[in-house]
């Protein structure tokens with residue numbers, strides 16, 4: 561089959577189109593004929609091998625263990641493993657190809673990919689393959705960090721980085737829960753944030769929300785460009801802070817451990833700061849989370865705006881477009897027949 565191949569860690573420009581064998585599904589996996597695959601920042605991390613710690617976390621020390629990048633697919637089930645019970649050939653599905661929470665190549669940038677049954681859901685017919693492919697990783701991280709129990713109806717929620725893959729999901733989830741949502745992002749992306757349902761938008765190029773004098777019940781922070789001391793100015797004393805952390809394609813310079821030390825620092829501090837409690841380190845129940853995301857998509861409560869699609873052989877161009885910071889919406893590879 562045709563697939564994008566990454567032979568070493570480095571630049572997205574080294575990604576090439578090659579021929580590799582069609583993967584065999586394990587007993588608990590489905591084989592998907594891929595129609596679309598999402599281009600998102602975690603793909604860049606594994607292509608670049610940065611932060612270096614991901615190489616010790618199963619991605620492969622010197623070279624990537626799995627040569628085909630990508631983690632999110634939408635397509636048609638071609639075959640199922642012997643233990644699969646929920647899907648059959650011909651089903652239109654979307655899902656994440658890596659197991660649990662793993663930082664590694666998942667083989668999505670290819671004509672066929674395998675995915676564990678637990679990370680896959682039926683694709684609602686109202687949603688295109690391109691839209692569905694953009695959901696899994698971003699949706700899973702947003703939903704697992706922003707469960708309904710954290711957002712009582714009427715809460716004031718601020719999403720920093722609201723136009724990005726994760727932020728756009730968080731804005732819409734908070735609206736589903738009945739929150740009043742403020743979205744912060746770049747000037748060029750504020751119309752998108754408003755169209756996703758944010759009640760208010762803040763342009764980070766001209767306004768610092770931590771100095772506005774306002775307070776929110778929950779701050780969902782994707783870029784993590786403020787210290788917790790600054791964030792506390794904008795947080796209700798009984799409020800809570802959720803940090804996702806964005807490395808901005810290496811621009812923050814944490815080559816070895818990325819945002820891990822900062823996240824661990826916040827975990828330690830949660831012993832004395834109630835605003836940092838409420839998260840969970842339990843392994844996500846992906847089957848339940850994917851089911852919830854599929855339900856919201858079907859009901860029209862979750863929408864995906866696709867900025868641009870690229871054919872499979874232009875994966876490097878698609879990655880460069882993502883890294884330019886220009887996309888207003890998601891970047892997706894489409895795999896034509």
Ligand SMILES: NC(=O)c1ccc[n+]([C@@H]2O[C@H](COP(=O)([O-])OP(=O)(O)OC[C@H]3O[C@@H](n4cnc5c(N)ncnc54)[C@H](OP(=O)(O)O)[C@@H]3O)[C@@H](O)[C@H]2O)c1
Nearest residue numbers: 600601697698701721724725726745746764783806807885
């Ligand atoms: N996407 C996923 O599937 C996923 C899953 C798990 C973890 N993560 C992690 O989460 C991070 C974010 O992912 P993402 O897909 O949401 O990235 P993204 O699509 O690049 O979104 C980041 C957003 O934050 C905005 N931003 C940058 N600086 C800002 C600032 N100072 N204030 C407010 N907004 C700012 C960006 O706008 P400008 O670029 O225009 O400034 C962009 O709209 C990644 O580093 C990734 O490793 C992502």
